[in-house]
Structure formats: structure tokens, C-alpha cells
Amino acid sequence: MKLIPRAFFKPAAAVVLGLVMGAQAHAGNWDLCPGYDQPASAEPDAPRYEAFFSPYTHHWTPDDEHEQVYAVSVSRLLPNNRYCGFSLFNNSFGQPSAYAFVGKSWPGLWKTYPKVYASVSAGIIYGYVGQYKNKVPLNVGGFSPVIVPAIGYRLSPKATLEMQLLGTAAVMFGTTWRF
Template structure:
């Protein structure tokens, strides 16, 4: 799963950083970030739950705190899943802009078969998703605690860098 998605993400990234895109969409202060999952906890664990999501995400974080991103991962039932999203981040008070709250929303695809009803409003294998997270960012390092509904939470780690 990761290899196929990594190739697609690299192709998208290469397209994004072309000069025409850079001049039109990227501004000074914008950053790309890559993240992967390092730990998952289900609130009510079941034997069929997968706790190794193998998440890979790429995100464009605008200097005005808006963001867009794409994540590929194994869902709680070990199915290949994709999440295309947009969102916003808010700096947490008293954290000197190191801590933040992030809210993303977008279509999620991948809950199929006997697990299709495990995500609300899953029509034709695509469901709307809203994911809150709390994060810390220091220099190029970032880590987030992503809450996925009433099912559980995932800890991610990654890095961010300015566009070329």
C-alpha cells in the first residue's frame, strides 16, 4: 500500500513545486509536512482491530494557518484507506506557538465489506470525516495526537520544511 501511494504523492509533490504553482499558490512562510503514525490506541479494543496504521501523510500548511493534505493508511480493520482533507490550525495559548489544535475535514475512502458501517454515512465506500488533533511543533519536528471519533486516537510524528 505505502509504495503505490508514495509514488502518487511524489508525483503530486513534483507537480506542485513547479514554478507556475509556486508563484501562484506558495507564499513565504508556507510549509510542507510529512507525518507517519507511531502509536494507536482503540478506546474499546477488539481482536480484529489493527493498531499499526502505517500512516503516511503530506500536508501543505499555509502561513495563514489553513491547510490541505492527503493521508494513506491501514484503517482499524487493516483495509487500505485514503483521506483527502482541508483544515485549520489554532495556536494554543501560553505555548509560544509550539502547541496547536488542528481540525480537518474531507472525504475518507476505504471502509468496505463487513466493516463499511463502522464509519458513519459511508456511501459507495466514501464517508465524510472530521478529525481533531492536538499537536506540538518545534523547529522542523512535529507530532500530533489525532482523535478518530469514539474509536480511539493515533500519535503521529514527522517533519516540516519550506517549499523549494
């Protein structure tokens, strides 16, 4: 079994190319992850990255065409609880897909539950093509803008359990590990 199936390379390259071209046109530079040169924390051993893995997604309205969604991502942790990253996943219809994003988290959401946090990421996905192109809004050539809110529970300084809301279609459950 290959770690990353060959089918993921085309959507991954398409997302990266689209973001690079968009960032260059919009900002006039190649800085896709502002603050990437600054550590997220002044502590020398503080985690700089976060990996996410989701083994399960629940669709609100099951469909015979739906397949189980698996996702992996890596995020760069930035100052002020910001992050940017890249995810590879198979979408609900089994198509290899990718998501490039930036985001922000709010740790200690409630004083009575300091380990609960909220976050939101926004970016662009690629992968809903062919007969499934209308399954996501604003899809142009397989590219579609996305906003993903999440809520999580910090198990330790390095590990969390997280639930991500995938629009009106589904909720994704996963875990993160900081390193």
C-alpha cells in the same frame, strides 16, 4: 518491501476522483486546494509542505478484529495556517484506505504554552468496505465524511508531536516534519 503497497492505489484514486468531481460540481472549477499558488509564508526559505507519520493508534475499545493502524500523509501549507493534503493508511481492520482533507491550525494555543497548537481537518475517507462498511458513519460505497481534531506540541520550527482524535473509536499518535 514496497514503499506503497499496490492495494493503496484503488482507494487513493477513488478519493482523488471523488474530490475532483465534487469540487468541480460545487465550485465550478478544479481548485481543490485554494491558495496553493501562494506560499504559506513570505519568508523565501519557509517550509511549504508537512509530512505526517503515525506508528501507533490506541483504540478506546479493543476488538479482536482490530489491527494496528499506520498512516502517512503529505500536506501543502497555505496562508493563514491552513493546509490541504492526502493520507494513506491501513484502517483498523487492515483495509487499505485513503483520506483527502483540508484543515486549519491554531498555533500558540495558550500564552503560557506557546509551543502547543490545535488543528482540525475535514475531508473524505475511502476504505471501509465489505463487512466493515458500517464501522464509520455515513458510508456510501466506501466513502465517508470525516472531521479530525488534533493537538500538538512544536518541538522545533520543523518538527512536532501530534495526537489526533479519530471520533469515538481511537486516538492516533504521530509526528510531523516540515520541508
